[in-house]
Amino acid sequence: MKFWEKAVAMVTIIALPGCGWLQSPAPKHISDFVAPGVTVEGMAVGGLTRAELDNVLKSLAQQHYRPPKDARFDDETGKVTDGEPGRRLDITATAERVMAALPNSNITGIYQDIQPAISAAQLEQARRLGSYTTEILDASPGRLHNIRLTAKLINNAVVEPGAEFSFNRQTGEPTAERGFKEAPVIGRDGQMEPGLGGGMCQVSSTLYNAVLAVGWPVTERHPHSQPVAYVPKGRDATTYTDKDLRFVNAxxxxxxxxxxxxxxxxTVDLWGLSKE
Incomplete structure (x- = not known):
């Protein structure tokens, strides 16, 4: 037998059926319908089409979605506290698992972790850009309560690069339903009178001075009708429904x-985040 004839014979032998190591496994058939009796996370889905299954999984994804929690500065101590990852259902991967399931199977969904946008490491490595501290000279219960509440409302607020921050938008209206109490405020005639949210302006004024320390553009600021004792003259920033404190992260x-x-x-600080 000539050389080329031997070569052809060898190829023929190698390619013969039964040499399974050269043959690809037959693709696994997946039905167009979910097998009978199948459940996913306790929900019966047997007999559904892929499109019907996707709709069920979308509803399941909404029920089981858990948003991530960013790391933050503690409201009471100011120390960094860890965030928590969130969780979402991987609809495509779960659907494929369900469609390939055997009859009467109970399928567990496939979930993905969602990492927080701000990590504890970022906060711990952040650089303090500006800071200002004011003494709470009038610590009457209502006023001190409002100052603490307002501080919590702006604590951990994130200002994106080039974005404008609005004090009023961040804190909202000072209403009793939102937990604000009556405390002395400067009235229109310059005299002290009781009003909901008294003390909020000390927070806005302290923030204003922290912004001045950084040198960012202040796009809106209003002085009180009378000097206030907790900041130097001309360094206050009153806020009300029609008066806001706004500045830009430059x-x-x-x-x-x-x-x-x-x-x-x-104390109000401005912390620049590092990039991980």
């Missing part, structure tokens, strides 16, 4: 506001 990094009350002192 850096290229996200900035987190930290506002903490401790020993009758209010």
């Amino acid at each position: 850096t290229r990094q996200r900035v987190v506001i930290r506002a903490v009350v401790h020993s009758n002192r209010l």
Whole structure:
């Protein structure tokens, strides 16, 4: 037998059926319908089409979605606290698992972790860009309560690069339903009178001075009708329904506001986040 004839014979032998190591496994057939009796996370889905199954899984995904929680500055101590990852259902991967399931199978969904947008490491490595502290000279119960509440409302607020921050948008209206109490405020005639949210302006004024320390553009600011004792003259910033404190983050990094009350002192810091 000539050489080329031997070669052909060898190829023929190798390719003969039965040489399974050269043959690809037959593709597994997946039905167009979910097998009878199949459940996913306790929900019966047997007999459904893929489109019907997707609709069920979308509803399941909404029920089981858990948003991530960013790391944050603690409202009371100002220390960094860890965030928590979130969780979402992988609809495509879960659907494929269900469609391939045997009859009467109980399928567990396939979930993906969602990492927080701000990690504890980012906050711990953040650089303090500006800070200001004011003494709470009038610590009457209502006023101190409002200062603490307002500080919590701006604590951990994130200002994106080039974005404008609005104090009023962040804190909202001072209503009793939202937990604000009556405390002395400067009335239209310049005299002190009781009003919901008295003390909020000390928080806005302290924030304003922290912004001045950084040198960012202030796009809106209003002085009180009378000087206030907790900041130097001309360094206050009153807020009300029609008066806001607004400024722009002029850096290229996200900035987190930290506002903490401790020993009758209010401190507001601006922290620039590092990029992980």
